[in-house]
Amino acid sequence: MEQAALKVENLTIAYHKKPVVEDVSFQVPEGNLIGIIGPNGAGKSTLIKGILELVPKLSGDITIKGSTYKSMRKSIGYVPQRESVDWDFPTNALDVVMMGRYGHLGWLKRPGKAERQKAMECLDKVGMVEYANRQISQLSGGQQQRIFLARALAQEADIYFMDEPFVGVDAATEKAIIQLLMELKEKGKTVLVVHHDLSTVKEYFDWTMLLNKKVMKIGPTEEVFIPEYLQETYGGRLAILSDTQAGLLLK
Structure with a gap:
């Protein structure tokens, strides 16, 4: 593998002394869409x-394109779970x-005409120009x-992390989001997406990580997203999949 877009070594995270992510190590190549999937409580977010x-x-060491997170912060975009935001x-x-332009400006310099124009371009890409002056609490x-x-697009990052971007959106929005993610990939960007809908994994992602507190498997989707590994990751909970999802998994 060439220099990894992201390399994680022996990462452990605990809440109240109980490990939620345990001794996780992996690396992903640049220019790919990577789905992070696993059961509820698996530690994806x-x-x-x-x-x-x-x-x-x-514990753990994290490098992004061979450098520390701190030195690469301006090159990282993040879309949090919608419910974690104060709307x-x-x-x-x-x-x-x-706000996505602040990393380029520095906190002491106020955004000007160029930043406003860039922000409007990004709103246009997601079909939201007409809502530019709408209060965020008034949006669906x-x-x-x-x-x-x-906002993430405005950052012009090299690597993006998106936490369940498709939850609570309509079909048109989901289609628009995945189209944008594909465009980012075509520009050589790396995008990691926490995802819950198993029926779209094969369609959306080049690589898949199966996570259940530990990395069960990671690699090209066609090699990793197979019933054997899914069963190991989800255990008995895999049985709750719909017939449609199960059929897609077994193809």
Whole structure:
């Protein structure tokens, strides 16, 4: 493998002394869409937050394109779970997207015409220009998710982390999001996505990580996303899949 976009070594994260992510090690190549899947409570969101230093880790080393997270922070985009955001915060859609430019500006310099134009371009990419001046609390769930995706695009990052971006959105928004993720990949960007819908994994992702507190398997989706490894990851909970999902898994 060439220089990894992301390399994680022996990462352990615990809440109240109970490991949630345990001795996780993996690396992923640049320019891929990577799905992180696993049962509820598997540590998927915690893994991303640990990599981004949003939660403390007990142990582990993380390098992004061969450098530390701190030195690469401006090159990293993050879309959190929608429910973790305070949507009552008094700001409009355009201001949220312009926040994605602060890493380029520095905190002391105010965004100007160029940043506003860039933010509007990103809103246009997600079909939200007409909502630029709308308060974020007045937007639907799908619209809010598009705004946060536009903010990530405004960062012009090299590697993106997205925590369940498809949850609570309509089919049109999901289609728009995956199209944007494909475009990012075509530009050589690396995108890691926490994902829960097993029926779309083969369609969406080049690589798949199966996670259940530990990395069960990681690699090209066609090699990893197979019933044997899924059963190891989900255990008896795999039986609750719908017939449609099960059929797709077995193809």
